[in-house]
Amino acid sequence: MAEIEEWEWEIDPRYHWFKWELGAIPQYKDLLFRLVRRDLLANYQQTILGPFWILLQPVLTMLLYWVIFGTIVKVSTNGIPPLVFYLSGIICWNFFSDCLSGTMYTFIHNSAVFGKVWFPRLLVPLSVVLAQGVRMLVQLALFFLLYGIFYVRGDVPASGIGWLLLPVVVLWIGLFGLGVGLLLSVLTARYRDLDYSLQFILRLWMFASPVFYPAQLLSGKYGFFLWLNPMTPLIEAFRVFCFRREVDHVGYFWAAGGAVLVVLAMGIAFFKRHEESVNDIV
Amino acid sequence: MIKVEGISKYYRLGTQGSGRLREDWSNWWKSVGRKSARADASSQGEAHIWALKDVSFEVGEGEVIGFIGKNGAGKSTLLKIISRITQPTQGRIRGRGRIASLLEVGTGFHQELTGRENIYLNGHMLGMTRREIDSQFDAIVDFSGVETFLDTPVKRYSSGMYVRLAFAVAAHLTPEILIVDEVLSVGDAEFQQKCLRKMKEVSGQEGRTVLFVSHNMQALRNLCHRAYILEHGVLVEGGPADRMIARYLRDSQVHFLRQFYPEPALAPGNDHIRIKRVELIPAYSGAEELIDIRTALQLELEFWYEPPGVSDLIVGIHLFALTGDCVFDVSSSRTTLDKGLVKCGCRIPANFLNDGSYYISIVFVSNTTHRLFYFESCLAFEVADYREHTSWYGKWIGYVRPDFKVTLEALNPDGYV
Numbered sequence: 001m002a003e004i005e006e007w008e009w010e011i012d013p014r015y016h017w018f019k020w021e022l023g024a025i026p027q028y029k030d031l032l033f034r035l036v037r038r039d040l041l042a043n044y045q046q047t048i049l050g051p052f053w054i055l056l057q058p059v060l061t062m063l064l065y066w067v068i069f070g071t072i073v074k075v076s077t078n079g080i081p082p083l084v085f086y087l088s089g090i091i092c093w094n095f096f097s098d099c100l101s102g103t104m105y106t107f108i109h110n111s112a113v114f115g116k117v118w119f120p121r122l123l124v125p126l127s128v129v130l131a132q133g134v135r136m137l138v139q140l141a142l143f144f145l146l147y148g149i150f151y152v153r154g155d156v157p158a159s160g161i162g163w164l165l166l167p168v169v170v171l172w173i174g175l176f177g178l179g180v181g182l183l184l185s186v187l188t189a190r191y192r193d194l195d196y197s198l199q200f201i202l203r204l205w206m207f208a209s210p211v212f213y214p215a216q217l218l219s220g221k222y223g224f225f226l227w228l229n230p231m232t233p234l235i236e237a238f239r240v241f242c243f244r245r246e247v248d249h250v251g252y253f254w255a256a257g258g259a260v261l262v263v264l265a266m267g268i269a270f271f272k273r274h275e276e277s278v279n280d281i282v
Numbered sequence: 283m284i285k286v287e288g289i290s291k292y293y294r295l296g297t298q299g300s301g302r303l304r305e306d307w308s309n310w311w312k313s314v315g316r317k318s319a320r321a322d323a324s325s326q327g328e329a330h331i332w333a334l335k336d337v338s339f340e341v342g343e344g345e346v347i348g349f350i351g352k353n354g355a356g357k358s359t360l361l362k363i364i365s366r367i368t369q370p371t372q373g374r375i376r377g378r379g380r381i382a383s384l385l386e387v388g389t390g391f392h393q394e395l396t397g398r399e400n401i402y403l404n405g406h407m408l409g410m411t412r413r414e415i416d417s418q419f420d421a422i423v424d425f426s427g428v429e430t431f432l433d434t435p436v437k438r439y440s441s442g443m444y445v446r447l448a449f450a451v452a453a454h455l456t457p458e459i460l461i462v463d464e465v466l467s468v469g470d471a472e473f474q475q476k477c478l479r480k481m482k483e484v485s486g487q488e489g490r491t492v493l494f495v496s497h498n499m500q501a502l503r504n505l506c507h508r509a510y511i512l513e514h515g516v517l518v519e520g521g522p523a524d525r526m527i528a529r530y531l532r533d534s535q536v537h538f539l540r541q542f543y544p545e546p547a548l549a550p551g552n553d554h555i556r557i558k559r560v561e562l563i564p565a566y567s568g569a570e571e572l573i574d575i576r577t578a579l580q581l582e583l584e585f586w587y588e589p590p591g592v593s594d595l596i597v598g599i600h601l602f603a604l605t606g607d608c609v610f611d612v613s614s615s616r617t618t619l620d621k622g623l624v625k626c627g628c629r630i631p632a633n634f635l636n637d638g639s640y641y642i643s644i645v646f647v648s649n650t651t652h653r654l655f656y657f658e659s660c661l662a663f664e665v666a667d668y669r670e671h672t673s674w675y676g677k678w679i680g681y682v683r684p685d686f687k688v689t690l691e692a693l694n695p696d697g698y699v
Contacts, residue, residue, distance in 0.1 A: 007376040031406035118366040
């Protein structure tokens, strides 16, 4: 008789690589949005400038790069006005690196909550990426304001049809940060050494990406390897879609997109496989 | 409706330091060949602990189940596994119905956010939807009593306010299965009462299944239909809550009810007094051998006596609470006795001592003032609580709980004259 009964859920000791339970996420959309809201509200409590930091931080970095790379070191910007060139690199890179560093400590920073209540753990990294997405939108608005100024002055050409693909580029950058962050989140919980080395690796990664120099500099003998870094084609695509009428390097762009989806799938699988066992370690 | 089948949970102990990566690697390498790497690890004799071993039980719809056991018996681990917070090492749990677990109050509260924001955040984490919280919002705020601070960040709250707000959210959960771990022990006594009343109300609702861990036996007795006793990770026994609680209390009571010495030479004492036997004999009221407040206790004492010259003897019994306060000092009348074996008796009546731990010392005095021997802390016992017809769950204060009548009558039914 007991066998006829229908069970709604089951808990067992097996590990699942491909039981992603993404279907459970819409049921928790209220929590997801609340977490995004918490992230945005709590971060600027007790600061004088509050949310203006979202804009101030990239602007200050842009001015710094302009002084160092624009006037002292004189790195080429490929004919694009330096300010918009740097800003485009900075907001793309920051979006990626904030998504990455916001999600890679998921288990460590949430151990108190994860130890007491269950909800789909993926909501937490997802909320981080969404909150960063909101910041990215604000920064994009600033970027297009600056872009508009230069356009009116005739310093930049009108972009071609490529700008329609900009949302895709931004989405991929965010998902790439999420995917790498998910992979690392399991590792940072197990091996605390990563805390220290990751900050360093992230800085190195930025120098290997065309944030304050054009991707064309990455030619030569080993240039090809640097193009394997998906951030290179993604940042480059962002600029190409904004500043060029004719679109080149499209092959790299789609390849980067494919890489992003593979990394994301690996990240989710790795995360889901370990999300329960990691709790016993942290 | 939950069916738990053969659940075990294994924890590795010891350091998790530099050897970690190598160990993980070798475990992984082994697991490539076989699927049972984890079962292997347990047999390798490394430091480990089975927090739970082969635990099975079933919970029907609408049942309220209590789990009893000492700290570290595995109660919390069990609730964590059912709540999906940690994974079992072996076994399987299947169930029907939406679960909300309350292993802590205020999970996910963010210090920087206002009370209002935190009600939503915490409520969503516990599985409530926005609609559910919206409709219960006023009731939650009312229950917590922090209306005026609703838009203040919770870091400015006193710890009492914080706990009240946190519990208020939890108290308005409406899942089909509720899992509660010892969260009722927070806050002041008055608020605890309020929480327990709410728990009673919640668990009494139609079809609501509750799994409940608490050290408050009065609460367990009042709320639970059935209870299980856990000991070192093993489910020892299950049955009606009353019987399980009595059994648990009996097993965990620390008694020292008897001392017996057949030879005077080996017995404690001195030239004048040698103790043969001292014993406390409980008159158990129920089938369970449990000393509770309804149990009368008969003290019996036998000693070899050799009077120091011409003298009389008084035997005094001192009963102390564990705090060291003397609850009473009773003594025999002055009696002149010859050398030989003497028997002394005293009865502590039922419904006299309050629940708690007590110990007894016996004093032997000659000629009213000269102390012959003080037999210190010779007996110790615990008295368990027992209450009927009351929903008061707090600690009943005082060392004694006599059954005196307290009367109440209306003097003037017509008004205040």
